[in-house]
Amino acid sequence: MPVVVVGNVTVGGTGKTPFVIALVNALLAQGVKPGVVSRGYGAQGLKAPREVTPGSDPIMVGDEPLLIARKTGVPVVVSPKRPDAVRCLLGNSSVDLIISDDGLQHYALGRDREIVLIDAVRALGNGHCLPAGPLRDPPSRLATVDHTLFRGGTNADTGFSYQLDLLTQLTTGEQRTPSPAALGDAVHAVAGIGQPEQFFAQLRATGFEVIAYSYPDHHKFQASDFASMDDRPIIMTEKDAVKCAAFADARMWSLSISTRVPDVVVDDILELSAESHTKV
Structure with a gap:
């Protein structure tokens, strides 16, 4: 094999x-x-x-x-x-x-x-x-x-690079194009990945005003991690989103990416x- x-x-x-x-x-x-x-x-x-x-x-x-x-x-x-x-x-x-x-x-x-x-x-x-x-x-x-x-x-x-695909609401599955027109200019951005700043930079390049929250790679998210955030949308990676399904609320969106091998x-x-x- x-x-x-x-x-x-x-x-x-x-x-x-x-x-x-x-x-x-x-x-x-x-x-x-x-x-x-x-x-x-x-x-x-x-x-x-x-x-x-x-x-x-x-x-x-x-x-x-x-x-x-x-x-x-x-x-x-x-x-x-x-x-x-x-x-x-x-x-x-x-x-x-x-x-x-x-x-x-x-x-x-x-x-x-x-x-x-x-x-x-x-x-x-x-x-x-x-x-x-x-x-x-x-x-x-x-x-x-x-x-x-x-x-x-x-x-x-x-060479290869990643493209932003869709924003998906964690509780309803609603999907939107990743842009300020879809969610508003200012968003909370949450990342527990190896290079969180790259995720934040992608969002800024799309036009979002980013309030950034960095966590260690593979961070085990809990509802308390989001308790201090206001009602602005929260955007996170798909990798982080799979750990937030149990306590997700209407603020939370995951951002899917794709690449071409x-x-x-x-x-x-x-x-x-x-x-x-x-x-x-």
């Missing part, structure tokens, strides 16, 4: 989960059925593999795996040990290949392709590994991966899948 790892060599968010969602959907459109495995960071009491469904509790499976399951509909399994997640997935689902959301440094899991995402602006920082710099691996690691892609890059083969990457993964099943 071919395995594709989508990861990074830097700390902080580089948009792996939205990229995985885009890659899965691109493969589905070509008739390939992927399954996804993830660490399930933040999942409560996670010691063995857990299957993730669109109705799963984010506290039990993690925010990112739940978002992947909801946005793609493919089998998703989380486990601290990714090989165990793969075995669970293969034992319960029929798939053509495995995509690992993160896990570049998780060498217990074999892989046939490695895709590394890098922020085009931040790049590799000072070029040093932790704790002296932002790198999980030395720069030389990039010479061994199959695809190095730059978020915000303009090259058709190596470079054709050269999709074609490579399609070829990998075809080769694998030809051998079988």
Whole structure:
């Protein structure tokens, strides 16, 4: 079973989960059925593999795996040990290949392709590994991966960027175009992601006057986090929104984003899948 790892060599968010969602959907459109495995960071009491469904509790499976399951509909399994997640997935689902959301440094899991995402602006920082710099691996690691892609890059083969799609009201499901005309000029913006300032910058670029609230990545939101905010609309990422459904109110909107995976990457993964099943 071919395995594709989508990861990074830097700390902080580089948009792996939205990229995985885009890659899965691109493969589905070509008739390939992927399954996804993830660490399930933040999942409560996670010691063995857990299957993730669109109705799963984010506290039990993690925010990112739940978002992947909801946005793609493919089998998703989380486990601290990714090989165990793969075995669970293969034992319960029929798939053509495995995509690992993160896990570049998780060498217990074999892989046939490695895709590394890098922020085009931040790049590799000072070029040093932790704790002296932002790198999980030395720069030389990039010479061994199959695809190095730059978020915000303009090259058709190596660049990708995110586009704002729709605002969705958390309690009613109503959808609107993300613009001040839809919600008003001033909004509260809430982000518990790796690079919250990028989220705020996107909203400002759309014309919103942003009252920003930053939280740690994978923050477990509670109703009290929003108690001091006035009646202005609250915009959050989809990743954060999955953790707020239980106490959502009329102020809360999630902002969906999308990206396009470079054709050269999709074609490579399609070829990998075809080769694998030809051998079988």
